[in-house]
Amino acid sequence: MNEPAIVAEGLRKRYGDTPALDGFDLTVRAGTVHGLLGPNGAGKTTAVRIFATLLRFDSGQVAVAGYDVTRDAETVRRLIALTGQYAAVDEILSGRQNLLLFGQLLGLSRRQARQRADELLEQFELTDVATKSAGQYSGGLRRRLDLAASLIRTPEVLFLDEPTTGLDPRSRNRLWDAVRSIVSSGTTVLLTTQHLDEADQLADRISVMDRGRIVAEGTADELKAVIGGDRIEVVVHDLADLPSAAELVGRIAATEPEIDAELRRISAPVSDRVAALTDVVRALHDSGVVAEDIGLRRPTLDEAFLHLTGRPASDQRANDEREEIPV
């Protein structure tokens, strides 16, 4: 059972002259949630579509659940499920009809399909809207139906391609809970996301993707460590104290601190976090500088991304942020 759920080696795929995947390598351990994190256009969806047997690739090798996706595509399809960026349900049929259809296509008898549909409708709290057209569902409902359709038969590997894009925080939390319970039943999940907090929340390991390849991989903590570990942050009460406080923090951290005058904030990386905190508190007190806030902080994945790729995680992130407040 320790065989990896997904192995991709040297994967390449071009669309015309544009490489979508450019030497993509990935190993996902069975029974884990693996986050594939990257900005729009990094190649996440291309990778998922190849894993789900929807797309051919130019070169490289891919095995999903132990089977070659090209040679044994049919077998792979028996073992996977895909919940895409755009809900993959029939929009004219009702929620229930969707689940019945997919159930029957999966080889369930009419009675079994009906029973399974009812269970899933209940589990995903869709019973009230079961007879409405899926096209009339809200984004959150549709995504839940989509996920339910992926779970008619428990898949060995579940692909979630940006499952919470466009969802409000409440719907997003519900979906996250659903994903957690899926994993507890032993399914391996490959989750693509542009949202760093989402990867942080759900994934055991995270691969950071940019321009068709993986640029970093590890646990969330490991990735954060890559960019230099903990930071100390001091917010001074009085703007006039900023230079002296900065000098003092710089001396203790033994490096040039970053200064944000607008927020009256000084931050610097530190190696021994507790000692540094103690020293800074004492030094501020001795020099009579009043601090509004002092704290230790691990870097966010946003910072990690910037550090790894030299670019912010997503170009429209500033816009996104306003609509979709991360939870």
Added chain:
Amino acid sequence: MTTIEFTDRRVRPPRRRSRRDQVIRHGLAMTKRNLAHVIRSPEEIAIYFSVPIMSVLVFGYVFGSGMMVPGDGSYREFLLPGVFAMSMLYGMGATATAISYDVNRGVVDRFRSMPIARSALVVGRSAADLVRALLEMTALVVCGLLVGWQWHRGIGNALLAVGLVLLLRVAITWIGIYLGLVVPNPDMVGIIVFPLAFPLTAVSNVFVAPELMPGWLGTIAEWNPLSATVAGARELFGNPGLAGDSWIAQNALPMAVVWPLVLTAIFAPLAVRRYKRLSR
């Protein structure tokens, strides 16, 4: 680059059913899906039916006043088999649009990532459209009877004639499916179908007997697959308009079977192949 080792798995994935069994089951499930669509959007059906019924009324009474029918006879008697076939041809638009919408939606990604027969989607579309065509034929026959059309050679021959028309619909469905898969944009599909279908109906024996056309045009009209079906149906219904002396006109009945079979044999495999190639 290292090679991935594929471990020998003791636990085998769920056993697959026989291929043929699977194709039928999945095709049936898809057919049911498409018919459920029809039931869920009745307004579409109403529009769909209104066109052929309007053709019967408009052509029957407007053209009917001034049109000559070879061998003498009622123009509406002559017209009805033509309208039957014409409706089948225009059904191509609905088929192509439906398939095009499907492949441009996420739901086909789900179908394609599931262990279901590759042909299921297209076979289901074809079967469901045949059921629709059957409903449409029923409406047209009733409408025809109301405007004075009749069959004169017994119910058996009349049913055979209806069968010929539906056979044509099968061929047209497959052309429509192929078209829907080739044209990338569903909104464009509906627009493309009309300029394809209109000349096919005009240059045929649907409205005018080919003998009344200029020689070369008449020949084209006679060889039009639509004409074979219409002439065959007229013969079986015992409606007027029996054709000229050319080989093709004399062999309308067998050609009404051969044409649709040939077209299906060409376009069904093309459509299935095209569908499989969605993975570019």
